[in-house]
Amino acid sequence: MKGLRGADRHFYGRVFALVAAGIVGFLTLRILGPVVQPLCWALVFAVLLAPAQQRLTVRLGNRRTLAAAVLTATVLVVVAGPVTGLSGVMASEMGDLVASARKQSPQGGLKIPELAQVPVAGQPLDELRKDLGVSRSSVRGWLNGFFDTGLEAVGPLTGRLFMGVLGTMTAFAFMLVLLFLTLRDGSRLLQRTDELIPWPKPVKDKLITDLCDVLRAIVFGTTVTAILQGILVGVAFAVVGLPAPVLFGSLAAVLAMLPVGGTAFVWGPGVVALAMQDRWGAASALALWGALLVGTMDNLLQPYLVAHRARIGTLTIFLGVIGGLAAFGVIGLILGPLILVLATELLQLLREPAPASLAE
16 A cells, blocks of 8 residues: 555656646746747857867867857857948948939839830730730839839838847847857756766767757858859849849848749849840840859759758758748748758667667
């Protein structure tokens, strides 16, 4: 009877511990919810800088705090410097672009060329226009209405943009604090986490190594490819004489991280703008440049850069980026593929025979 009561006491103790852990975990998620994005970015930077932190700590006489402070300041300079410079140029170009658009808008509206002048496809498009009963003046009216509506939205958008920039700066500052603490105490945190996982040390070491390799590969491949695509789009805009090449090149670099469309959302409207100016040669050149050179870098350069550093399939990256972006926002571009790789590694671990130390 005493044994039964002891078993009951043990059972209810386990249940209480699980319920308490669930409640504490839920409250922890609620507390970390507002700062989850800066925390995730801090962890990403900490993993990328972990080798540098170890080497710098040794060179500075095992002073981890000083090494973490140096690396955090380096991140601040490397990230904030170029971003501040680009932001100034982009703001200037945006102001010039809006002023030019407002100046040209009242003077007869947008110019709509005759469809028959379009190379190769002009005659079929003109016949289709006649069959559908769409006049040139109606197309002009639609485009001008859309154009004016966009200009009217610029004013309120400026205030929202300022608040968004202010929030981003605050999140970045908070991320730097978290990065410093993670770099300084990362080894102790990793050791405590390692003790909680009931697996053999070789298995845990392999899993951590694979995840770190995948993280570095995704960040390196995605970042390098996006920057190169943005530069190519900006150069193309400057060569063909389109306005704000730095602004649209930077926008292309950001959109290049999307798995579908990407830079086409930038150079595509540029092709349309050139066509509406009857500059068919420049429009054709920009379309070929965007489709054959800029667009193919996602399919050629990025998989090569990622596969060169880690074994991860293109399908995993594609699904991870789409799902991660929808679930976590911008940080999902990295977390999505990383979570899928972790799931694959865990499934592979379950398929393999259990090690003797784990079976015991």
